[in-house]
Amino acid sequence: EAQVTQNPRYLITVTGKKLTVTCSQNMNHEYMSWYRQDPGLGLRQIYYSMNVEVTDKGDVPEGYKVSRKEKRNFPLILESPSPNQTSLYFCASSPTRVSKETQYFGPGTRLLVL
């Protein structure tokens, strides 16, 4: 089954404790991205990757890092999480960035930073 998976689905952590949210897709998609969803703000892009070893900042990259060592995986790293990073995070993938194919979203990771 074609899908985007994220782990963990729920996470409670404390300020400053490094964490990683994994994202994996099994569709051989080139393009992957991370979004955060906050009430009243919709989805805002954090980082995106056009292909392996190619990443770029989205609208709200501060406090986040990503890597794309393999095509299928695109982990989101919070080196020193802060309470304002409490949010719902979505990973997404699509065949290419400017393609007309749909962007597939993962199920989301709900993060609470105390």
Next chain:
Amino acid sequence: GQQLNQSPQSMFIQEGEDVSMNCTSSSIFNTWLWYKQDPGEGPVLLIALYKAGELTSNGRLTAQFGITRKDSFLNISASIPSDVGIYFCAGQRNNDMRFGAGTRLTVKP
């Protein structure tokens, strides 16, 4: 970056009623997309629009790409309880993709 202006923020309707929501922007987009998000899930694409003026249907859903390329609307006809969820519009232009804040739809049986 500026997100899209989506309205209304929420709607409470009776089963069987029609629904309309829209998105506007100060920027031009090449593609308009409408997504639905169910509780605990990621957004799922409902309709994609690629040309100004284009009107596209998907079952009870109809969406249009505004002539100015700065707006789009989504209509749902004869709503049913499973239409409940949050609907997002998105505009795409080259490497730039923006989302609206969402319209939360509640359907009363």
